[in-house]
Amino acid sequence: MTATATVHDVTMRFREHTALDGVSTTIEQDTITGLLGRNGAGKTTLMQLLTGHRVPSQGRVEVFGGRPYENDDVLRRICFIKEGQRYPEQFRVRDALAAAATLFPDWDEDLAQSLMRDFDLPAKRTVKKLSRGMNSAVGIIIGLASRAPLTLFDEPYLGLDAVARQLFYDRLLADYAEHPRTIVLSTHLIEEIADLLERVILIDRGRVLLDTDAESLRDSALTVSGPSAAVQAFAGRHELLHTETLGGHSRAVVRLGPGADGEDARAAGLAWEPTKLQQLVVAMSLQTATDQSAPPSATSPRLEEVPR
Numbered sequence: 001m002t003a004t005a006t007v008h009d010v011t012m013r014f015r016e017h018t019a020l021d022g023v024s025t026t027i028e029q030d031t032i033t034g035l036l037g038r039n040g041a042g043k044t045t046l047m048q049l050l051t052g053h054r055v056p057s058q059g060r061v062e063v064f065g066g067r068p069y070e071n072d073d074v075l076r077r078i079c080f081i082k083e084g085q086r087y088p089e090q091f092r093v094r095d096a097l098a099a100a101a102t103l104f105p106d107w108d109e110d111l112a113q114s115l116m117r118d119f120d121l122p123a124k125r126t127v128k129k130l131s132r133g134m135n136s137a138v139g140i141i142i143g144l145a146s147r148a149p150l151t152l153f154d155e156p157y158l159g160l161d162a163v164a165r166q167l168f169y170d171r172l173l174a175d176y177a178e179h180p181r182t183i184v185l186s187t188h189l190i191e192e193i194a195d196l197l198e199r200v201i202l203i204d205r206g207r208v209l210l211d212t213d214a215e216s217l218r219d220s221a222l223t224v225s226g227p228s229a230a231v232q233a234f235a236g237r238h239e240l241l242h243t244e245t246l247g248g249h250s251r252a253v254v255r256l257g258p259g260a261d262g263e264d265a266r267a268a269g270l271a272w273e274p275t276k277l278q279q280l281v282v283a284m285s286l287q288t289a290t291d292q293s294a295p296p297s298a299t300s301p302r303l304e305e306v307p308r
């Protein structure tokens, strides 16, 4: 495995608030990584560090072997599409794309034009007259057509309808297959992108809860149901993440011990089904929420905006 980016024991503080707390991870080359987590978990902050928009309070971030902050050699290989990205108001759509074309050495104009048609974007309309979804489509087109060796999409969907989102996933996958590169995607629409992901990083309250390949993650948890006593006994042999009980019947999300699979649940007299990525993420995030009686922010007297 070759790393496109490595994050070594990174802490990011905004005055009293710790947005990232001792985070270490690797973004593997030519993979699609999903950056998941609840609101305020620290996803955008991590992306800002990877793209040189911020410098960590502690620790080290390396992208393409160098520190990204003010490092042109690294930054010209990165495309970062932010949530609700804005463009200069006087720009027409085609001006925004033309500006992007000058920024990214691997820009593919044919791809940009074909995506314009897919998303039905009017080239001559000024960006200030675009709907929210159309504005997001401009970001998605730039992100894909940049063919940047490291492309990050931070919740790129604001206002984008289901058809346009599906178009994004399809075109991303098709272009990635032909031109492998490193893609990081943060989203709350987990089930929609679950099949796209090769790696998953789950962040919760500034810490990494999960950092694994999507394949083994899919096999690592089961949702079991049956008589409460049997569910409890089964969960006791593995790791219980979440449970719901009604009458004498329980349904639980269980993280399996080594070598275990659905057959073990069946042998225990339980019905089982694979746990969807979204269920797993919710269960793990809720588990840490109940484990920690007070959220970290409760100990922060005041949150203040810290300018760059």
Ligand SMILES: Nc1ncnc2c1ncn2[C@@H]1O[C@H](COP(=O)(O)OP(=O)(O)OP(=O)(O)O)[C@@H](O)[C@H]1O
Binding pocket: 014, 017, 018, 019, 037, 038, 039, 040, 041, 042, 043, 044, 045, 046, 303, 304, 305, 306, 307
């Ligand atoms: N400039 C800032 N000044 C102060 N606090 C900040 C700043 N930027 C982020 N934070 C705080 O850091 C934490 C992590 O924020 P971040 O934007 O990284 O979360 P996120 O996982 O991207 O959330 P969301 O899914 O809601 O976009 C939050 O508590 C946020 O309020």
